[in-house]
Amino acid sequence: MRDDRKDQDQLLEALHRLPRERELLRDLWPGIAGRLQPRDLPQGRRWTRPAVAAAVLVAFMAGVLFQRQQLLPEPASAEAGSQRIPEVLAAVQASEREYQAAFRAFVPVGLDQAMLDDQAIDDIQGSWTQFRQAEAALLAALQDYPGNTFLAERLMGLRAQQLDFMQKLYVLDQNSRRNT
């Protein structure tokens, strides 16, 4: 493990030291200048922000759906009682179902609880509760603001943290198996 970490450090150091600039072998300006369109008057800015947000939303949707080509969100499978669920929310719920399936697969089997004191077990369970509360709050907010890309990014970030957490538990489980 120590050698791995040392190698990693050296690699990161080398990556950080890579030159940020690279000289072009030829001057590209003539080719660029020949394709520049005469400047139009500046467009009104008011409409561009929603357009940018929409582009990001499309990217998010593409990212969510692209990875689930077999699992396109189905409004019919959404929460009982809901009427029309925005596409983003449906996609997020589909992600949540997949994520929870991953969680069930990660739940350590045979985690040696003799290794952990009661406080540690409480803390682990309490932290998972925090994650679920945060997720619920985000999903509720997405239901109110289905086009909000900031919320979508927050949810993706939260899921990544949850995955990290599950991986910690997995490593813990593996270590406990190694020690038995």
Added chain:
Amino acid sequence: MTTKYQFILSLLSAMLAPAWVLAAQDIDERRPLANDGSVTVINVAGDITITAWDRAEVQLLGSLGDESTLDISESGQGLRIEVKQRDEERNNQHYESSELQLTIPEGATVSASGVSSDIEIRGLRGAAVTAETVSGDVEVTAHSNHVDLKSVSGDIGFDGASPRVTAESVSGDVVLRGVEGELNVSVVSGDVELQAGALDRGRFEAVSGSLDLVLSLRENSSVNVESMSGDVNVVLPAGQAMEIRAQTFSGSIRSGFGSPQKVSHGPGSRLDHTEAGGGASLRLESFSGDVEISQQ
């Protein structure tokens, strides 16, 4: 006759002494180690304390649980010290605690891991310090190139000078002082307190814990702070050249740099501001926590 009774009494005393007096085995070991060698310590239950000295030697003191064995092995530049449990003795009983106190060369690289273990490391100046525990605190004072500290339910404290620090806790608090360079901090419900030098790169993540960061940013540095419900409080030097992007969904933003605006979609706020011509990048995002950015 007195002597005979004294002998019987002392024998009875020994037989009736508490089990813990008989159980623990003292540890007293020494091994040679180059100043830039490496030490790996594994102790599932019980504290690990590591301090530095200027000798090319590792001294190991402590006490070993009755159901435990001590394994010391050498390979290449390194020394590995592991406390193991005797399998045949474990019948769903809690692990016997073993305590380890090491004194190692100050230039050594160290990796310490435990489960129900507090880990304390002081005085090292080597390439790296790694400390991982589950239900225990981690307290490190070092001037090493790379510091990596992890705990699940314990607190993490670091004081020293290190160009790259990673600190992760789930429910414990993280308190860091003296970091310059690159810093990665992740907590779930614990709080983060930072007194840093100039950062090249920083990432801070919290779910419900709060983040209190006093720092400065080098030119072209990039610092990202993400919180769900915890508050974010960042203090920067006056005149810090940077681009700030801050956004919340339902939390408020107060800033001594620029003017936050309400967002059009949602109850939250947003701040986009370039200070002193820009250069460094500071990005702050919170779902429901409040964000405050102020000047020193």
Added chain:
Amino acid sequence: MDLGPESQLPRAGDERAWVARAREGDQQAFERLYRMHSGRIHALCWRLCGGNAALAEDLVQEAFIRAWDKLHLFEGRSTFGTWLHRLAANVALSDRRIRLRRVGNEEALDEGVERVATGARDVTADLSGDLEQAIAGLPERARTVLILYDVEGYAHAEIAEMTGMAVGSSKAQLHRARQLVREALDK
């Protein structure tokens, strides 16, 4: 020809003024911005496309042309360099996505097919066995994340937005990329 003071370019370093002039249609000002930033943009594009020199030049040209077209959207919240860098990254990533779509489902590609799908490469065995070669030899998504995260300093959330992958996938790709680079360098 009387150029007059109003046709003189701002002093070197006064980038904001150049940007303002370029927004009004001043191509000389935009050329100054090109001269200032082309090296940086070229490094980004060259690495993202795996060391293909011709493709990198195409991407640099495309990035600056796109920047000229979109300059009215630059609102000064970041430095011009930061905005341009992000735009160039998107240009490079969009180009590869287009190429990959021709091959089919990105997820179905194995590493070998993925490499071929990005077009002929100039990365030959003549390149020294160094870090740049190791990066160029990575699978597409792993290379993208490694470059954007470890070399260029983007956050995973930003990378996710730019590439359309989930943040968790970005982290996984980074881990994979670092591992593969280390393996390549150890050979």
